[in-house]
Amino acid sequence: MDQPADVLVIDDEEDARLIVKLALEKAMGLTVEEAFNGEEGLEIVRARPPRLIILDLTMPGMNGAEFLAQLRSEPDIAHIPVIVFTARFITEELADQIGVPSYAILRKGSLRVEQLRSVVQDILA
Numbered sequence: 001m002d003q004p005a006d007v008l009v010i011d012d013e014e015d016a017r018l019i020v021k022l023a024l025e026k027a028m029g030l031t032v033e034e035a036f037n038g039e040e041g042l043e044i045v046r047a048r049p050p051r052l053i054i055l056d057l058t059m060p061g062m063n064g065a066e067f068l069a070q071l072r073s074e075p076d077i078a079h080i081p082v083i084v085f086t087a088r089f090i091t092e093e094l095a096d097q098i099g100v101p102s103y104a105i106l107r108k109g110s111l112r113v114e115q116l117r118s119v120v121q122d123i124l125a
Contacts, residue, residue, distance in 0.1 A: 004048035005033035007120065010041035010067065011056035011085065016108060020054055020085070023113045024120060038062025042070055045077050052123055056108075057086040081123050 007030055009020045021032040033050065035041035037059040045053070053071075057064035064084065072078050087108040104119045 002048075003031075005050045006030040006124070007032045007052045007054060008035060008041060008044055008050040009033070009054045009085075010035045010038065010059070010064070011054075012036055012059040013056070016056065016085070019113075020116065023116055027113075028117060028120070030120070030124075038064065038067030038070070041067055045071065045080065046074075049077050049080060051080070052120065053080055053082045054085050054120075055082050057084060083119060083123070 017034045024030040039062045084105045
């Protein structure tokens with residue numbers, strides 16, 4: 001993929017990536033690129049910055065919080081909005097670690113596809 005995607009999904013769970021990809025490509029016509037973990041995601045973001053990142057927190061290698069810290073430290077890509085998509089319970093300490101701006105935190109398992117589409121549409125509008 002030479003052109004940047006509309007959305008980059010960073011998640012080590014293939015099923016989660018597929019659900020997000022199908023929900024956004026089929027119904028919204030967005031292009032979606034996938035990464036397995038934070039290192040892979042950062043390489044993609046640096047080479048082809050997407051309009052939006054959907055990020056899991058718990059991944060092998062560079063986790064979501066580490067990815068966010070690195071993303072926010074690089075001025076050329078720090079502005080990209082991020083949706084945190086996780087099964088973890090978000091404690092106050094974890095929310096501080098995630099930092100701002102995370103535009104939304106969506107819970108895996110209880111998420112409806114319509115909710116995901118609505119949040120993505122609001123951010124990209």
